[in-house]
Amino acid sequence: MTASTKLRSFLSEGILEIILVLFCLALSFTAPGFLTAENLLNVLRNVSMQGVIAFGMTMVIVAAEIDLSVGSAVAFAGCLTAFTTEALSGDAVGLPMPLAIAAAILVTLTVGFSIGAFTGFMRTTYQVPSFITTLALMTGLSGAAELITNGFPLTPFPDWYNFIGGGYLFGVPFPALVFLLTFAALQFLMNYTSFGRSVYAVGGNAEAARLSGINVNRVKVLVLGTTAFLAALGGIMQSSEIMSGTATAAKGWELDVIAAVIIGGTSLMGGVGRVWGTMVGVVFLGVIMNGMTLLNVSEYWQHVVRGALILIAVLLNLLQKGKGGR
């Protein structure tokens, strides 16, 4: 490899990272207060809950599936946590608050995983596309959240519960730490385990994977389950941040999450994608939103810019692939 081809491959492989760095540089000069530790940690905190889910979504999309229900799952998980906490700490059961919350979190995470596993079960047993099942869940879970909260936010939480979504550990927002940990875990899972390898194979060519003796059904159930589990985790963190179980929270998150994954270079056709790419995509979206807010760009424009960004990112990706020559 000559120096110039090396440089070219670095440029095309890392195009998104380069653009992100340039963007940050530009913002440091133009946006007041962008380049401060406080603001940057703020960006990280803002993206952390969606980001956690985006790592799971990366797996799902690499496996050539999709999960449209994550936004509703977040709301549902928040409400379920509040509902369970209220029920367990109330007079009827009378558990002490810490125990009630711990139990509620456990219940929520378990239910979360089961919902995703259900999507996987429908996919592998009845060949119902995950698009359809999760579309149904998107409405269904949203309604279920309204049902258990009766349409009003539930607020059973004590003050200290706010730590999960709003607290700091070693000067870093706690949700940001969860975000970084999730990144590390999924980065490892996808790159250094036979499970991760199977996910790529299943998404790249499910029949070839099956004929290689890979348990395709198990892979699909597990990736969908994991992602719904992470959505439940996001929901718990959000309920802590807003200190309530609110059925209308996290509206439209599924689109932000999928957008971050796509910007990060993951192919909707499956088989191609990196957890690191999603990390960059998530941060990219966060920085753009933060920068525009600092620059007083109207919220309407922010939406337009975000839409344009998704298109440009996908276009860049496709052009780069075309050059790779296949």
Next chain:
Amino acid sequence: MRAPIHKLETVSLRKEYPGTVALDDVSIAFTGGKIHALIGKNGAGKSTLVKILAGAVQPTRGSVLVNGEDVQLRSPRDALERGIIAVHQELSLVPELSVGENILLGRLPKKPGFGGFVIDWRAVFGRAKEILESLGIDLDVRSRATKLGVAQQQVVEIAKAMSYNPSILVLDEPTSALAQHETERLFEILRTLAGRGVVLLYITHRLHELQRIADTVTVLRDGSLVGTIDIAEASPSTVVHMMFGETLQRARPADLVARKEPLVVVRNLSKHNAYRNINFTVNRGEILGIAGLLGSGRTELLRAIFGADPPDEGEILLEGKSVRPNSPLQMKRLGVALTPENRKEQGLVQLLNTRVNLCLASLDRISTRGFLTRARERVRVERNVRDLDIAVANIEAPIAYLSGGNQQKVVIGKWLNTEPRLVLLDEPTRGIDLQAKQQMFQIIWDMSKRGISSIVVSSELEELLDICHRILVMRQGQIVGEVRPDEISLDKLFAACMEERT
């Protein structure tokens, strides 16, 4: 008035694909009023020729003349305008539409006025009926295509082709799905067409049909024209000789002996509409061939043994232990491997690189408690590349960059990494060059010496004669014979595979 006699010629046609020459300097002339059979084994260049005539692909060099005029066929539309129509083996009717609509699809007559938007149904069915009647076919033009049998659908395809009033009609294996009497009916229709001066090009694998339908026989082999002979000269042995050429005996190792220890016993394996009552034994280290035509059930049988499409009935004894094949995962764990017929789509994940593909079937062996390390992968991958002589510059490069032969070696390497006892090879040499074929034989022989048994399915019968210890003949889902390569000649084996149902 007599119909004009059309004429089709190809002049020095050549078609190159990356890495292969599919057609080389092919010059043939076909005259109208006759039925010309075009034959050749797989990869001989028949389908490339058909695609060029149909305008689907462009030749690298050479030209096509219709009635003496050089026609540039850049698209299927060009071919259509020149009166060339190809009816492909796969039927292309729209199942939910009526026979009449299918025949006139895309050209449905419209009622005058209404801006030309309103279909004139009376004209549709009237015109379609006319076309069918002119071919002597009695079919309800209003019945939906999905209700027709395969033979009738085939006839509708031909009627559709005729509705374009072609001067040249190419039929790609039209009888492969037809029963005896249906075939006879089709032949009558073709005779009618020939009587109108149409050039009829008829591609078939069924050599016994030739005497009944063809006037001339043209043989292609490995992309080149072997020759055209009159049907009177086309005895089966002459035709087979033209198709296969002088088959050179490949260097088969003298010490290639299978032990007399049964490894696999297949018992009463049956699957509806695929194969029935299959029984045979494979000894340790034995190379067992299965000879049969496309559709004889050979691929389905291999997939059944591998658990990819579980059988309806029957069992397999692996070293005496009874197994019902249920999934590839289960059979892999029992030491069975399959290199599928279609390696690009089923054998490999094209999006992934060579290293990952080589390790794909043996992830649980390579990993420790689910964790992968590059070092352990590299050991295996390097051994594969060395032992199988895989020509790959960079194991991290996409598998799509490898040639067909090297991709096939990757599929085999992937399975050798699982340390199998039985390897099922479906068309292992399809579409790979001569040198790679020779290497593939060597790999199969080497496996045999190490005690690994193989079952090889191949359309290339001469290859089975070269590499196998024993060959089973499969026909219409049943095993109808067993031969040893040194006891049978190529044309006898070919005849055994072809024989008609009685």
